Amino acid sequence: DSIEKGGYEHFMLKEIFEQPRSILDSMRGRLELEAGHLNMGGIRAYERKFANAERILIVACGTSWHAGLVAEYLIEDLARVPVEVEYASEFRYRNPIITERDIVIAISQSGETADTLAAIDLAKSKGATIFGICNVVGSSIARATDAGAYTHAGPEIGVASTKAFTAQVTVLTLLAMIVGHQRGTLSDTKLRELMMELSNIPSKVEKALLLDAEIKQIAEIFKDSTNFLYLGRGYNFPVALEGALKLKEISYIHAEGYPAAEMKHGPIALIDENMPVVVIATKDSSYEKVVSNIQEVKARKGRIIAVVTEGDDVIPGMAEFVIEVPATSEALMPLVSVVPLQLLSYHIAVLRGCNVDQPRNLAKSVTVE
């Protein structure tokens, strides 16, 4: 057991620390920096279809759905194709509008999630093209799709998904770049820049992992909290959802992820001196607005834990705790900003004596409805 865990106390921690490697593996053979070339075997035969797509639907559950939400930002931003992200369990029962011109992307770590499989069957029966993004080779979803790309993150044992999420986001980033370039919405220069930056992500994640000891200290302080709020905007909104889900799953603390600006439409009522608020406030196009959201939390005495870009000199004066991550392009930030949130939930759960790798009531893959 301890050999399998590679010296780590839990599989989850091992998998969090594997991310520089697993992200690299998910790009291997796909991002050829020197040649200035992107490759994804799975979409080659469907390049035309993607290039002419009028709409892309994404179906998934849980953490994979969060990766889908990141993809909505990526694909709309880089490739200018309208994207709808759907919970597979809702999609399959609500008589959705699907046409032969649609491309449906199904995302699943295990490739065995019953609702995602049923959503694929439905979309297939309406003639849509199905593209799968799975981690487990030869899984039911991988076999049910027309084409796809494996994430190559390696086996994920911890029930709480970590490295599979970042691998999914990496593959979806590559896909958005390829489709954007084909459609002419992503220039050669911008493509080149993003390729360069994507190739730097493993070392930036490596750097983010150095925050482990610091995050453990923050976990000590908040381990007995009964609620958490996670806020983010733009690309960091799905990261807020993912941070909250991780905490709920393994520490059994109630947590909610919210788009920061939506806070004033409800959750702000919850904020008092007992409410930890994790704000992902990296330097991007919504930075100034997130800073105002932090001020709103502070005015209500919420306890702010902010994930910021290295060198930020504004937020440290406002937040109680600041976690600095390396700078990267706005579109790639989820790959970096999610890491401290994974570590925070891990340490809180361990300090509370929870079974981190096999949390109560949860299964690694949900193969029944």
Ligand code: AGP
């Ligand atoms: C993630 O931490 C969860 N355990 C869960 O939400 C999971 O992402 C979901 O069940 C989907 O699983 P899949 O990716 O294997 O389809």
